[in-house]
Amino acid sequence: MTEFLHGDWDEDEVLKSKTQVKREMDALQQLGEELVALPPASRAKVPLDEELRDALLLADKLAKKREALRRHIQFIGRLMRSRDIEPIEQALALIRNTNQAATRKFHLVEQWRDRLLTEKDAVTAFVAEYPEVDVQQLRQLIRQAQKEQQKQQPPKAYRELFQLLRPFVTEAE
Known part of the structure; x- marks a missing residue:
């Protein structure tokens, strides 16, 4: 019996508590939920095998059936247990x-x-940072948006100003 307690254990074989096993299963299920929630374009960027990809497609079809989707996400979590999830987590x-x-x-x-x-x-600060902007159009949209706000009109120029600024600010970042 003392041999069993001291010498027969592999260093690699570590016993996990029931709580630890449950935490790991919950984490895999959460990962599965995150995969289900992804739009198809983003999901295509994740390295998935065919079985997991098919399970995610079925989850999309079950989206309106709450209980069925919950059970299916549990199934996806079980599928993930037998997979290397590191590349999926990185993606x-x-x-x-x-x-x-x-x-x-x-x-x-x-x-x-x-x-x-x-x-x-x-x-002045915006033009200094983004000199390629059309200053005349910028000032005009600012004036229109301010008038709209004062008169409590629909924010048409406010939205147009956003559309004008977006390409300059997002490309510079």
Whole structure:
């Protein structure tokens, strides 16, 4: 019995507690949920085998059947247990970073638009940073957007100003 306790264990073979096993299964299920939530274009960037890809396609079809989708996501989690998930996690991390960068750029465009509408010297600062902008069109849209805000009209020029700023700000980042 003492041999069993001291000498027969492999160094690689580590016993996991029931809680640890459950945490790992939950993490794989969360990963499966994240894959199901991805749009098809993003999902195509993730390295998946055929069985997992088919399971994700079926999950798309089950989207309106709540309980069936829940059970199917559990099935996807079970499928993931027998796979090397590191490449999948890396691809998802890359997709997350891309989405975060796009959100950051979007917020930067919004900040510039709001600054241009409220600060007098913002036009000069914007033109200094993005000299290729059409200054006349920029000033015109700013005036129109300010008038719309004062008269509480629909924000047509406000949106047009955003559309004018977006290519300059997003390409510069």
